[in-house]
Amino acid sequence: METIGPNRVVIAFGSNLGEREQNIAKAIALLGKNCGAVAQVSSYYENPAVGFESEQLFLNGCLLLLTNLMPKELLFALKAIEQQIGRVKTREGYEDRLIDLDIIFYENQVINDTTLQIPHPKYHERDFVLKPLAELQLGFSL
Numbered sequence: 001m002e003t004i005g006p007n008r009v010v011i012a013f014g015s016n017l018g019e020r021e022q023n024i025a026k027a028i029a030l031l032g033k034n035c036g037a038v039a040q041v042s043s044y045y046e047n048p049a050v051g052f053e054s055e056q057l058f059l060n061g062c063l064l065l066l067t068n069l070m071p072k073e074l075l076f077a078l079k080a081i082e083q084q085i086g087r088v089k090t091r092e093g094y095e096d097r098l099i100d101l102d103i104i105f106y107e108n109q110v111i112n113d114t115t116l117q118i119p120h121p122k123y124h125e126r127d128f129v130l131k132p133l134a135e136l137q138l139g140f141s142l
Contacts, residue, residue: 006036006066008138009074010104012120012129013061016049016096020059023085023099028063030081031101035074036067042132050126054096060128062104064136071106075116078103104129105138 011031015023024044032038042061049058067074078101085099104120111118123129 006068007107008039009036009065009067009106010133010136010138011063011065011078012100012102012104012123012132013063014047014058014100014128015098016054016056016058017098018086024059024061026085027081027099027101030084031063031065031078034081035069035077036065038063039066040064040136042135045128045131047128049096050128052095056096058128060132062129062132062136064138071103071109071111071118072116074106075103104133 013024013027015021017023021044028038028041041063044059044061047058047060048054049056069077082097082099082101087098087100089095102120103116103118104123106118109118120129123133
């Protein structure tokens with residue numbers, strides 16, 4: 001794999017199925033093992049589902065990852081971690097999930113293609129991203 005970093009990346013995480021805190025802890029550990037160094041982790045926030053109906057509340061937060069992975073390599077690694085924890089997509093669109101990992105920022109890069117959009121196109125509309133994001137010391141301007 002090609003390296004260019006370490007780069008500062010903001011990852012948003014969420015879980016609304018199973019042992020939510022354990023799911024998040026596993027994801028954070030796997031990010032540290034497979035993707036780089038987890039430099040900071042925000043507090044967790046409990047939130048209702050956004051974009052679909054669910055009786056299960058989400059536990060959400062953000063973290064700062066220092067990584068040498070290129071953006072698409074990181075995206076594939078995040079999807080692999082989701083699968084390893086047990087996430088299964090049963091339909092298109094939003095649904096309940098054991099874990100969700102999204103790249104919000106990758107340094108100051110802007111990427112807009114069919115598989116990856118950075119910054120995440122809806123982060124500024126979502127309190128469950130904005131609140132934990134405000135806790136992180138990013139080292140770059142938004």
